[in-house]
Amino acid sequence: MSYIVLENVDYTYPDRTEPAVRSLNLVLKKGEKIALTGLNGSGKSTLAKIMLGFLKPQRGRVLLDGCPLDRYTLPEIGARLGFVSQDPGQMIFNLKVSNEIAFGLKWQGKSREETDELTGRYLRRFDLWHLRDENPFNLSEGQKQMVVICAILALAPDFLILDEPTKNIDTSRKRDLLKALRYICNQGTGIIVVSHDREFVASWGGRNIQLTNGEVVAR
Amino acid sequence: MKIDVRTKMLIAAIFSLLALIYHQVPILASLLLLNILVLVLFRVPLKVGGGLKTLLMMYGTLTFLQSLFVKSGEPLLIVGNMYLLTTDGLYYGISVILRFAILLMSGLLLMRCPVNDLLVALAKMKLPYEIVFMVLLGIRFMPMMAGEIQTTLNHVQLRGVNLRKVYKKKVIRVYLSILLPLVYSIWQKAEKLTILLELRGFRRYETREYYREIAMGKADYLIMGLTICLTVSFVYISKMYW
Numbered sequence: 001m002s003y004i005v006l007e008n009v010d011y012t013y014p015d016r017t018e019p020a021v022r023s024l025n026l027v028l029k030k031g032e033k034i035a036l037t038g039l040n041g042s043g044k045s046t047l048a049k050i051m052l053g054f055l056k057p058q059r060g061r062v063l064l065d066g067c068p069l070d071r072y073t074l075p076e077i078g079a080r081l082g083f084v085s086q087d088p089g090q091m092i093f094n095l096k097v098s099n100e101i102a103f104g105l106k107w108q109g110k111s112r113e114e115t116d117e118l119t120g121r122y123l124r125r126f127d128l129w130h131l132r133d134e135n136p137f138n139l140s141e142g143q144k145q146m147v148v149i150c151a152i153l154a155l156a157p158d159f160l161i162l163d164e165p166t167k168n169i170d171t172s173r174k175r176d177l178l179k180a181l182r183y184i185c186n187q188g189t190g191i192i193v194v195s196h197d198r199e200f201v202a203s204w205g206g207r208n209i210q211l212t213n214g215e216v217v218a219r
Numbered sequence: 220m221k222i223d224v225r226t227k228m229l230i231a232a233i234f235s236l237l238a239l240i241y242h243q244v245p246i247l248a249s250l251l252l253l254n255i256l257v258l259v260l261f262r263v264p265l266k267v268g269g270g271l272k273t274l275l276m277m278y279g280t281l282t283f284l285q286s287l288f289v290k291s292g293e294p295l296l297i298v299g300n301m302y303l304l305t306t307d308g309l310y311y312g313i314s315v316i317l318r319f320a321i322l323l324m325s326g327l328l329l330m331r332c333p334v335n336d337l338l339v340a341l342a343k344m345k346l347p348y349e350i351v352f353m354v355l356l357g358i359r360f361m362p363m364m365a366g367e368i369q370t371t372l373n374h375v376q377l378r379g380v381n382l383r384k385v386y387k388k389k390v391i392r393v394y395l396s397i398l399l400p401l402v403y404s405i406w407q408k409a410e411k412l413t414i415l416l417e418l419r420g421f422r423r424y425e426t427r428e429y430y431r432e433i434a435m436g437k438a439d440y441l442i443m444g445l446t447i448c449l450t451v452s453f454v455y456i457s458k459m460y461w
Contacts, residue, residue, distance in 0.1 A: 054373050078377030089403055090367075091374045093396035103396070107379035137403055155379065 002063075003158060003190065004028040004051055004081075009060035011050055011214075020046040021214040024060070028192070030158060033185050033206030036194045043214035044194045045086075048161050051192075053077050065158075079108075082152035082160040086167050088144040089137065097139075097147055098123065098132040104155045118154050126150045126180060142173035149180065159190040166197045178203055222261065224329075224336040225344070226439045226446075230257060231325040233450050238321035244310060246457050247317035253453075254324040263331050283312060334359065339433050348427055356412075364405070371400050 009024040021043045028034060038044050049055045050062060053069050062069040065080060072080075085091055094100040098119055105115040123129045126146055131139065136147050145165065152160065162181075166174050181204070185191050195201055201208065210217050234254050241247055258265060292307030329337065334355055341351040375397055376382060382393065417423075 052373075052377070073381065073383075074373060074376035075379050075381045078379055081377075083374075083377055085370075085374070087404075089407065090370060090400050091378075092403070093375060093378070093399055095399070104378040107381075151378070 001030055002027045003030040003032075003065060005063040006047075006050070007060050007063075009050060009057045009062065011046060011055055011057045013046075019214055021050065021057070024214070024216060026209065026216065028159075028190070031185075031188050031190045033190070033204075034192045035201045035204055035206050035208045036192055036211065037196060037198075037201050037208055038211035039196060042211040044196070044211055045163055046214070047211065048083070048163055048192070048194050051161065052081060052083055075107075078104075078157070079155065080158050082155065082157035084145065084148050084152060084160070084162045084165065086164045088141070088148040091148045091151075092136045092144065095135050095137070096132075097128060097134050097136050100136050100147055101151045101154050104151060108155065122150045122154045141168035142170070142176070145169065145177070146180070149184075153184060153189070157189065159192060160184060161192045161194065163194045164196070165193060166195060166200045174200055221436075222442065223433055223435045223439045224332045224340045225433075225435065226442050227261070227328050227332060228340065229443055230446055231328045233446060234325040235322055237450070237453070238318045238325075241457070242314050242318075243457075244314050244317065247314055247321065249453075251317055251321050251324065254321055258324060258328060261328065263327055265327070335431050336433055339429050339431050342427075342429065343433070349422065360408075367401060367404055368397075371397050374400070 004026070005028075006024050006026040009021055010019050011021040012019040024047065036044050036047065046055065050057055051064075051069075053062075053072065053074060056070070064072060064077065069077070092100055093103055101119045101122055102115045105118055110118070120129075123132055126149070128143075128146060128150060131143065131147075136144055139147065145168075149160070149162075165177060169177065178200070181191055181193070191206075193201065193204055193206075234250065234257075237250055238247065241250070255265070287304060287308060289305060289308035289311050292305035292310070294302045294305050295309065296302070296304035338351055338355055342348050372382070375393070380393060380396070
């Protein structure tokens with residue numbers, strides 16, 4: 001069943017003349033494992049931002065779960081699509097790891113008991129329990145990334161979009177990340193990995209959507 | 220004909236100073252017209268961006284609100300026993316808007332100058348280089364900071380915070396959440412920048428060499444002289460009539 005649909009999408013940044021994304025058609029199914037690849041400036045991150053509603057395309061339309069994306073508010077999109085940016089530090093809103101995981105749950109209106117239970121469960125599942133009282137800003141980039149992924153997964157989105165997840169991490173952390181992503185995918189959450197790291201994408205597998213100059217050249 | 224950045228600085232400074240000294244609407248209106256004329260003569264595009272438009276709208280609203288509290292003058296809008304707007308209030312509001320517009324237009328004159336020219340000009344005016352550099356760097360970083368704020372707002376909303384609904388109830392909590400990644404990111408960028416600057420020799424020696432040369436020509440002296448003469452005449456005429 002199609003979950004994210006892009007029809008003839010064009011997007012040009014205000015200060016540019018060449019479109020970052022042009023005549024893009026794409027259908028992503030629920031629970032799919034996807035790698036969005038391409039060179040720097042090929043339009044990968046722009047496409048991710050369009051899917052999340054951060055950028056509004058000048059032409060074409062985007063459907064999320066059967067409805068046009070512009071009918072959703074950002075919190076409504078966030079309940080369906082989780083997003084981890086290139087810089088996880090930009091997505092940390094608390095001074096304690098456990099509070100960071102609980103942050104979105106509290107705003108979803110979950111009770112204290114439910115929030116505590118889910119926070120504990122996700123911290124243990126992603127091997128972050130020992131860091132629960134730490135300040136996330138003092139963690140390594142790889143650990144910060146795992147905290148953010150964990151915090152977003154606790155909100156149970158249908159899709160997780162990761163923008164350049166291997167940008168700041170070493171080989172060993174890449175292996176840990178792959179393991180975690182495979183586990184998440186097996187639980188039924190769709191994952192889109194936006195990356196130009198060929199080695200990581202090859203290990204990740206899944207459907208490869210390749211972009212060049214804002215156009216899909218292989219899928 | 221290339222006009223030296225110091226000439227433009229003098230013109231901008233005079234306009235800004237006069238806008239702060241005077242509060243009479245006719246004087247401020249004439250100053251604004253003269254300022255626009257100068258911008259046209261210097262071929263500065265009178266384009267106001269989206270951010271400035273919002274700022275102007277905000278300023279307009281604030282001025283209107285302020286004018287509501289000026290009780291002197293003839294009443295223009297009365298609700299029950301309350302004077303909501305008076306002629307003096309309206310006059311005050313218009314004067315504030317004009318003043319703000321002049322300051323903005325003076326800024327436009329300098330905003331189009333190359334940053335390096337401004338830097339050399341300020342250094343030639345014996346201002347400490349470190350301060351000049353930091354101020355200019357701050358100006359250059361402003362659009363980037365606006366982008367960071369927008370990104371943080373997007374991220375916080377994706378995590379379930381509906382900014383439209385929570386503003387009244389949990390405003391402090393929301394702002395603290397937004398401030399945290401912002402301060403972190405600014406701190407990180409500032410730290411990186413300090414290291415990079417020092418690695419490239421910033422403040423390693425007492426003096427700094429400037430390869431860029433700016434020089435004042437005959438036209439600059441002529442324009443400066445004319446500006447001063449016009450300013451004195453303007454002050455004299457305004458004193459006679461207002």
